[in-house]
Amino acid sequence: MTLDALRPNSLVDQATQRLREEITAGTWAVGTKLPGETTLARTLGVGRSTVREALRALAGAGLVQARQGAGVFVTATTPREDWPARLRQSAITEIYEVRAMLEVEAAQLAARRRTPDDIAALDEAMQQRRRAATGSNAEFVDADINLHAAIVAAAHNLLLTGLFEEFVPSLRRGLIDLLELTDLRSGDSNHGEEVHSALVDAVRRGDAEAAGSILRAELQQTLTRLQAV
């Protein structure tokens, strides 16, 4: 029961919420000073310590910043996005779609930029995926995702790598569910071996077009399967 989250019970939570709303609404622009603690306490009708804790909560969320002797200043008007939560709420098909966008292009970049180290990592991940063929669905999915992560890493774009990592938990859940539901691996426990092998080879050869199209076809196929479930 998430009833706790619905009722903004404590005064601190209420004060935090009201202040957050005013900040996001733009009542105080970025860089401007908030009213003093005592003033806020009077206007909100709460004690000073309550205001202080509310401001601390906002500071923890990255919206304000206090400077002793000077005041509390607005540092941002938009709260930090909670992407993990957002990913949990999004449909698996949407997640997979974005993942496909990132990864197809990443594979092309990887084919152009891969270093010997990258190729070694790809081979190792490929081996691991083969070994995981005898394991559980979760183990197989983990190995599969690791291989894909290695491809993304070979694109040598740190932002992209971080973004992909953000997707991994949702991806993992979605793929495991897919395997549980569709029996895709039955009789073919090492599902997708040839495709992935071809993909790694394309990256090794530096054949960007091949890498991109192989991966696009594979991801597209899985996406339609996901949509069918």
Add this chain to the structure above:
Amino acid sequence: MTLDALRPNSLVDQATQRLREEITAGTWAVGTKLPGETTLARTLGVGRSTVREALRALAGAGLVQARQGAGVFVTATTPREDWPARLRQSAITEIYEVRAMLEVEAAQLAARRRTPDDIAALDEAMQQRRRAATGSNAEFVDADINLHAAIVAAAHNLLLTGLFEEFVPSLRRGLIDLLELTDLRSGDSNHGEEVHSALVDAVRRGDAEAAGSILRAELQQTLTRLQAV
């Protein structure tokens, strides 16, 4: 000078940091209860209100959650990724590269999924971009980004739309800088008019291949310009 951020001046900040470190280090697993406020105060050598404010900061960051009468519980061991900050730190070329990945595929999806409303929005954004041709670099960039945002929106993937919005601030800065430095618009204040017009038409016709390749070429060109700066 960002010296303020480096020295964890206040006791609350120090307490917050120490608690955060312990949580991320796994001293207390997710779901477990932290020691009581009075105990923490004694352990950390600070007053109870100081501990309370530190806990509020962690709560604001999504690491802990307090339940009156029960205690303070760990809700996560990894802090929320601060993607805006991460984007600010990333190189503009990396940002632009990822943006290109997302947007090229988004344009293809948009060509397949666009509704009459989407097309109306695209036309409106295109008009606005033409009008902004007489304005400042910042205004022109804003109009340009709005058009691209409209294309992404037409792909009808909420996750993708949110992701793109996250990129906008960094994109805006990078593009404005590029215009300031390269004089790209001098003598051609409505730079890229034909390309964008062709792009919108491709989406209107539902020609995914054309939309994708037009946008890829355009973004690639800008990317090489960015790398040259």
Add this chain to the structure above:
DNA sequence: CCTCTCAGGTTGTCTGCGAAGCTGAGGTGT
């Protein structure tokens, strides 16, 4: 074995106090 009661512990909130620090007005010296 189930239910109720309750003592002890915990967080929530307020108030008062003093310390530390910033800021701008106004004076001072050159």
Add this chain to the structure above:
DNA sequence: ACACCTCAGCTTCGCAGACAACCTGAGAGG
């Protein structure tokens, strides 16, 4: 006229104490 200094008034910071509200688990009672 300009640069520098001083300082009063504001702000946040931190502590302590008090009490309220609430949760939890142990033990009494059915």
